[in-house]
Amino acid sequence: DAGVTQSPTHLIKTRGQQVTLRCSPKSGHDTVSWYQQALGQGPQFIFQYYEEEERQRGNFPDRFSGHQFPNYSSELNVNALLLGDSALYLCASSLTPSQPQHFGDGTRLSIL
Amino acid sequence: SQQGEEDPQALSIQEGENATMNCSYKTSINNLQWYRQNSGRGLVHLILIRSNEREKHSGRLRVTLDTSKKSSSLLITASRAADTASYFCATAAYASGGSYIPTFGRGTSLIVHP
Numbered sequence: 001d002a003g004v005t006q007s008p009t010h011l012i013k014t015r016g017q018q019v020t021l022r023c024s025p026k027s028g029h030d031t032v033s034w035y036q037q038a039l040g041q042g043p044q045f046i047f048q049y050y051e052e053e054e055r056q057r058g059n060f061p062d063r064f065s066g067h068q069f070p071n072y073s074s075e076l077n078v079n080a081l082l083l084g085d086s087a088l089y090l091c092a093s094s095l096t097p098s099q100p101q102h103f104g105d106g107t108r109l110s111i112l
Numbered sequence: 113s114q115q116g117e118e119d120p121q122a123l124s125i126q127e128g129e130n131a132t133m134n135c136s137y138k139t140s141i142n143n144l145q146w147y148r149q150n151s152g153r154g155l156v157h158l159i160l161i162r163s164n165e166r167e168k169h170s171g172r173l174r175v176t177l178d179t180s181k182k183s184s185s186l187l188i189t190a191s192r193a194a195d196t197a198s199y200f201c202a203t204a205a206y207a208s209g210g211s212y213i214p215t216f217g218r219g220t221s222l223i224v225h226p
Binding site: 056 | 116152153154155156157160200206213214216217218219
């Protein structure tokens with residue numbers, strides 16, 4: 001039973017570019033959340049998707065957007081990349097929005 | 113902003129010793145969760161304790177919750193080198209729509225020396 005999978009594992013971009021990160025939730029999970037984790041910090045909640053809709057959003061600018069597909073997989077898009085966007089981006093899934101989350105190993109995004 | 117704050121920031125012990133980490137938070141919660149993160153990996157859920165519970169055990173893990181003091185502790189007994197990781201507490205309160213979003217602290221970095 002595959003857990004949460006994320007792709008790519010590493011990505012290098014330059015300022016101003018756009019990036020798309022992908023996440024496949026654990027089998028049977030329909031809720032997907034995205035987090036940003038800067039070095040030495042705890043994960044910061046970006047947003048949560050359930051039934052293909054954004055249900056909750058953290059304190060992130062509109063440059064951060066997402067999508068959930070009918071098979072529950074999800075994408076995180078970041079436009080106009082800034083140096084400060086360099087971080088580990090984690091995807092987490094759960095059976096329902098109120099259940100504990102299972103995390104993927106993340107995508108390490110570096111902005112030059 | 114981060115609701116939960118772990119203490120200490122770093123902890124170094126010998127294998128076989130117990131490790132205690134603390135978490136303090138500021139607002140009312142529905143539950144508190146502890147997660148472990150090995151270097152370069154995702155977070156692994158360890159234990160969830162609800163606001164009406166005071167203590168919970170899972171294997172070598174013991175979690176306590178004191179809602180009057182807005183604090184929790186995670187005790188790892190008989191630690192092993194494999195317990196070396198960062199440990200995060202995450203507080204959660206119900207949001208609109210029936211979901212709740214864990215808010216993570218900065219974590220405690222635990223090193224267990226063989």
